[in-house]
Amino acid sequence: MSWRLAALKNGFQEDAAYRVEFFLSIFSSALVPAAIQIILWYALFQLGGQTEVAGWSYAQLIQYTLVSTLFTQVRGGDHDFDLQEMIRTGSLSNYLLKPISAVEFVYLRGVGGRLFVALVCLCIGTLAFAAFGFSIPRLWGAMLLAIAGNVIHYQIGAVLATAAFLWEEAYSLLMVKNMLVQLLSGELIPLNLFPVASQWIWKSTPFYLYVYGPTQYALGNWTHSEYLHGLGMALAWMMGLSVLIRLSWGWGIRKYSSLGG
Amino acid sequence: MTSLSQRIRLGLSILRVQLKNNWVREAVYRTNFLTSVAVDMIWITVEFTLFGVIYANAPTLAGWTRDQVYFFLGVFFASDALFTIFFQRNFWNFSDLVNRGELDILLTKPISPVFLSLTRWINLTAGFNFLLGLGIIIRYAESAGFPGGWHWLNLGFWLLFGLTAAVLLRFAFSVWIFWTERGFIFSRLYYQFFSFATKPDTLYPRAIRYLIMTALPFAFIGSIPARAVIHGLTTPEVVVLAVVLISFFFLNRSLWKAGLRRYQSASS
Numbered sequence: 326m327s328w329r330l331a332a333l334k335n336g337f338q339e340d341a342a343y344r345v346e347f348f349l350s351i352f353s354s355a356l357v358p359a360a361i362q363i364i365l366w367y368a369l370f371q372l373g374g375q376t377e378v379a380g381w382s383y384a385q386l387i388q389y390t391l392v393s394t395l396f397t398q399v400r401g402g403d404h405d406f407d408l409q410e411m412i413r414t415g416s417l418s419n420y421l422l423k424p425i426s427a428v429e430f431v432y433l434r435g436v437g438g439r440l441f442v443a444l445v446c447l448c449i450g451t452l453a454f455a456a457f458g459f460s461i462p463r464l465w466g467a468m469l470l471a472i473a474g475n476v477i478h479y480q481i482g483a484v485l486a487t488a489a490f491l492w493e494e495a496y497s498l499l500m501v502k503n504m505l506v507q508l509l510s511g512e513l514i515p516l517n518l519f520p521v522a523s524q525w526i527w528k529s530t531p532f533y534l535y536v537y538g539p540t541q542y543a544l545g546n547w548t549h550s551e552y553l554h555g556l557g558m559a560l561a562w563m564m565g566l567s568v569l570i571r572l573s574w575g576w577g578i579r580k581y582s583s584l585g586g
Numbered sequence: 587m588t589s590l591s592q593r594i595r596l597g598l599s600i601l602r603v604q605l606k607n608n609w610v611r612e613a614v615y616r617t618n619f620l621t622s623v624a625v626d627m628i629w630i631t632v633e634f635t636l637f638g639v640i641y642a643n644a645p646t647l648a649g650w651t652r653d654q655v656y657f658f659l660g661v662f663f664a665s666d667a668l669f670t671i672f673f674q675r676n677f678w679n680f681s682d683l684v685n686r687g688e689l690d691i692l693l694t695k696p697i698s699p700v701f702l703s704l705t706r707w708i709n710l711t712a713g714f715n716f717l718l719g720l721g722i723i724i725r726y727a728e729s730a731g732f733p734g735g736w737h738w739l740n741l742g743f744w745l746l747f748g749l750t751a752a753v754l755l756r757f758a759f760s761v762w763i764f765w766t767e768r769g770f771i772f773s774r775l776y777y778q779f780f781s782f783a784t785k786p787d788t789l790y791p792r793a794i795r796y797l798i799m800t801a802l803p804f805a806f807i808g809s810i811p812a813r814a815v816i817h818g819l820t821t822p823e824v825v826v827l828a829v830v831l832i833s834f835f836f837l838n839r840s841l842w843k844a845g846l847r848r849y850q851s852a853s854s
Contacts, residue, residue: 345771349771349774349775353774353775353778353779354774354778356778357778357779357781357782358778358781360794361781361782361785364785364789364790364791364794365640365785365789367789367791368647368648368789368790369640369643369644369647372647372648372649372789373644373646373647373648375643375644378643378644379643494621496621497621497622497624497625498621500625501624501625501628504625504628504629504632505628505632507632508632508635508636513636514636514639514640518639518640518642518643519639520639520642
């Protein structure tokens, strides 16, 4: 247990060491995508004269964008890129000599900053929800789902990173995953704007649990039973991916030559 | 004193050597080609899907039809691919030149250190993405209202214009490495603002549109070139483009010179 706490503390300290960079990156990664979404709604409704898009009004879409910003900041984290870099460069060997799980260690070291961001988002969200009369318990429940999304996001990255045992690197695979997440998590647009015929695409990945699910629950658009179903799905994905991590890393370590995979 | 023609000849011969070196490097890492193509294909798919979903719910967006936006995306991808081929890796490595003192060796050469630092790495595999961008342009040209004929030459000019704007902008974000220890945040900021380039500029409200046409001219990368070849630009707009690009050139030049005065080799 002690190495886990040490890894978490280490991650916090690393983020705290570069405070300006940390806060600037959070600020820019929250503000710019939200601004672009709001501009899209502005173009559709104010310039295009639409009054409703797939059942959403202008005000509802703005609400969706603002609330989803709280969760997009939690879902991120690029520590899966650290894993592939460790395999590629051979620095994974240092971790294999220690009585720790390299996959877990890298996650804990990287998640510190995200947990801090989740706390800040929760505080901001609580104040805003209280001011505008939204349900605060729903916000807290939604944040729990977003944190589960953060774990799933890393787990998928950890499985994909094992491609670095086989190829020169897994960087591009992780980039592809991140791009798909951007679209299919509900970070760019609410997922029910997708035409009905193609909604199966986002429903068959766990990405909607990162942003779309939490936002819909926080805004009251999901019932409690839909939320519990989402949480159950998140747990199922986490368990399935844990098994997949064990299998893929077990296979990868057997192939690993400590000279760059 | 070397003449301009001698300097151009020297620059071209260096570029030829860099091309050869990069070709050899890329031939060794062939998997990179496939993965780079895959990443860009997904990126293009994401952008197309985003607009596809929006146009499934609305016939036009700020006066742009679906095919015009797809044409714009083609111009944007082609312009961005040109940047990726010739400059992207150089800018990623730019902070190392200053932080690790690697700029020292470039300063001793009898040619512009800026030229050397920005031409060392060439990403030849991104050539495929350029072709992909061109393919999209050709596919949607007619339905977007692109007149064709000699206007294809005009499109070539505007793609180079987009490339020039991207280089000047990226340089303006990178040069601050002389004053900071870590260039990562500026690269990240650049790519956050870069998102503004992925949408036609007429979609934006007046204040943001003004911003991306002047102080942060991200609209110059894809939106202005696409608009110029489909709808044409007004004279005041052309004047603004010229003034902004020239201002950025001189701003970058003075920041580079000030940065060099501050540069202390590895400890900078």
